[in-house]
Amino acid sequence: MTALSLETARRIVAAARAKARELGLKPLTVAVLDAGGDLLVLEREDGGSPMRPAVAIGKANGAVQMGVGSRALWKRAEEQPYFINAMNTLAGGSLVPVPGGVLIRDGGRVVGAVGITGDTSDNDEAAAVAGIAAVGLAADGG
Template sequence: MSTLTLAQASEIVDSALGHAHELGLRPLAVTVLDPGGHPLVVKREETAGILRPQLAHAKAWGCLGTGQGGAASARYAIRDPAFFTALAAISEGRVASCKGGALIRDAAGELLGAVGVSGDRPDNDEAAAVFGVEKTGLIADVG
């Protein structure tokens, strides 16, 4: 059984933020959670909005809770908004069904955790998340 280390989680967050700077994105918050939904690393850029860490957490936590990446959840939320409204209520608002979240897997496909990024447009948040995970040599499963 593989485990996501603190060093890997830190590298994911720092790589995602570095990539966001290269792309000229707005200030971000990035969080990496273990498979149980517990934070390993959370960083919020100085000028990112005050809710960005909670949104990043909700994106990552939603991926873990639904077992799919944020892109898949976003597609399903459009097709069945009543279900995702119920999901938000059931989870006490801890799920954000939108791009910017990804499951983190090893080469064998084993779930190691999830990453969530918030601060820019959802597609850009997702790009930063994927870059950070892949830079670490792991697989970002966005759905």
């Protein structure tokens, strides 16, 4: 794969939402960004609060822009809060350093990221990993 296609991004979202239903999660919002950080797909399930799209995009954006999953950013925020605050400023406020932002890798190369919000951060991350795995790509949550 040379780039993450719209069709693949849609399949990731569908699989992540299916995993959420299987696990009985709260309504999710799922964002898929390409390797350059551009939004390919955004879906907010019925019942998702209005701020959820910005959170999902922020989780995915932080991952793709920093090159690590948002779980790693969360750990870094605990250790170096000033650094993550500075990175969030540089990212225009669109860096959410909590689990749920997962890099999408193809043969080790980053081709995009998924950001999910709506349930616990761990459950958001599990749904993202399931969505990525369902299309035969590798998930890297950090």
